[in-house]
Amino acid sequence: MNSLVRTLILLGVYLVALSPTKADESVGFPEIWEKVKTNSPSIKAKALELRAAEIAKENSDMHWLPRIYTDLRNYNTNDPGLNFQGKLGQRAARESDFSTLSVRQRPSNYLDSNNLPYQNLNANSLNIAAKDTLNHPGSNTYSRGTLGIDVALYEGGSKSNLSKMKQKIVEGNRYEVSYIRKKEYYEAAVAYQSVRNVLEAKEGIERLIKRIDQFSKFYKIGASGNPTEYSGALAIKSLRLKLEAIRGDYLSRGQAAIEMLKLLSGFLPDKFTPSADNNINFSEKYLPYPKSDSNVNTSLSNAYSSYAESALIGVDTEKARFLPKVGAYAEAYAYDGNRSTATSYNTGIYLQMNLLNPSDIGAVKEARTKSDAARKKADEIRLKEESNFRVLLFQEETLKKNILLALDSLKTQEEQLDLSLRLFRTGTIHSLQLADVFGKTAESLISNVNLNSEYLKIRAELNMYSNLENYNE
Structure with missing residues (x-):
């Protein structure tokens, strides 16, 4: 019995040792996104900017509190x-x-x-x-010691309007935080799936290169000295070199995508492998987008709208420069010298108003001009986004159809390649015709890869307009 248990344990250890580790290296996109949300430098920086704006708003809300001050002096004078x-x-x-x-x-x-x-x-x-x-x-x-209190009774609305401005700035920063998060989500999704696209492209190119090598090994094209055969041999050799160059280019793109993921997430296994999803399935899972173009804008245009509203409130803030300020105050004094120590007080109300201040001239006009400029900028961004969204919708629909057509075309071309190889063996076609089939197969493969890459970017851009926050938040 003991020997049986020992045998089972050894067998289990042996099977564990033989089990592949590649599955452990596969990381799903949700896991990557969680790391990006935590470690992205851009998200961290914008979150701190938002917190600073919130603190400024909290400080401005306390404008109604009295100002309490003190002044302590010890001095020697002959005045x-x-x-x-x-x-x-x-x-x-x-x-x-x-x-x-x-x-x-x-x-x-x-x-x-x-x-x-x-x-x-x-x-x-x-x-x-x-x-x-x-x-x-x-x-x-x-x-001499002074302790005073100053209570503003009327400030022309300057402080209350400043508080409203700060609130709009906070709202704008919140929209910007959302925009930055979506932008990081966009870049992470594109980089993640680009690695998968590169792996598939690399495998497809290597399969085609392998078929060329196998064919060249068994059939010495051009050995007969026939110019047509020799021309076909050169064409196939040239195609192989081109495929090698394209594979190198795709590998560099894949490495760039991996480096982008490392930068965004701060975490990536040494032998990272994305989950096996084609671009359409991946986009449906992680890159939702609005199906209608009604009232569609990104968080960026919302942020600019908030800043434009803040600038509009700033016009009223500048108008307060020309209004009177009324307040009440009280001060207590304590004097000490070589004769005695005594106290006194002073209390009353005051009215302050600038009758002429050169720096105030044109302040309202300047604020109104800035407000108009901010509103025009917000409108410009909104209109551009709406136009861009309609273009993206059209491109997404077209690319999706083209991808399916390109996939069918690639399958058809591979079947044609198999048929052409058989025809070449029987002498029905010559090597130049076969080289043309190899070339068209390579073109179909590359076209399919490029269409998938473009579709992924279009879906990621459309996701910027989405309010479906299943993974974005």
């Missing part, structure tokens, strides 16, 4: 006005603080009430030596 204000602020002004040189010239310094000279020194006589303390107070040190 007569500041010294006098400092002493009054301490509520400690003295009579001597008002002394000037004019006190020395008072008649009362020399004459009594009878206009007779003093016989003895008295208090009035001392004024002859009075100091000029009011004009020359000397250097003194003071401290």
Whole structure:
């Protein structure tokens, strides 16, 4: 029994070791898109711009809150006005603080009430030596603190309109975030499926090259010296070289698509293989689009419309420059010096209005012109998108039909190649005719690849107009 269990375990390990790892390397597009949403530099940058706009809007919403401020100063001065204000602020002004040189010239310094000279020194006589303390107070040190509050009662609508402008800017940024996400989705989908297209094209070209090599190995075309046969040999050789060059070109496109996926997602297995879906099936799954052209626009035109509305509100904001501003205020003061410490207050209302400010001249006209320009730009983008959508719808329908026709044509051409090979073996056709069939088969293959690539891009562009967010969000 133990030996049987051991045998089964070893067999299981052996089968696991033999199991192919390629399935693990296949990554579905939804998984890639999840990585793109998380790691895309463009999406991250635009999300931060949106957050900055939201913060600006939140700040503008608080315009109705009072402004509270403080001013603390400690200063040394010999300025007569500041010294006098400092002493009054301490509520400690003295009579001597008002002394000037004019006190020395008072008649009362020399004459009594009878206009007779003093016989003895008295208090009035001392004024002859009075100091000029009011004009020359000397250097003194003071401290002053101010605490104030300013409440705007009416601002002409400038702050409220600014808040509305910020709201429209936020809306515009949100539309731009949606547009960037759709654009990244577009690029990721095209890059992802392009890898699949390149793999299929590479396999098709290699199959054709293999058939040419096998044919050339068993049939020495041109060995007889017949010019027609030799011409066919050269044509087939030239075709093979052309196919090698085309394969190299497709491989470089595939590598570019892989690098794009790495840039967008920040994640990709070393041996990445996309899931096996043809372009039409892939597009139906992951690239939906509106079937009607009524009211169809991308998020980009919506963003420009929001910015145009913001510019229109800006006209009213500029008009507020010429309106009065009314507010109430209150300030409390504290003074400290070498004499005392005291407090005081000041409260009231104010009205401010610019009667003439050169920088305000033409401000409203400028804002109105900018608003008109923004609206024209938004209209231009909207009209271009609507026109482009109708063109894309027509191209999508045409390309879809052409892809099916090209696929049938390729199958027919491959059947013709098989038939031509049999006819050549029997001597019914010569090598030049066979070379022509090989060439047409290659053309059908390349045409099919190019049509699929173009169809994928058209569907991805149409998806930019879609509001079906099954994978876009």
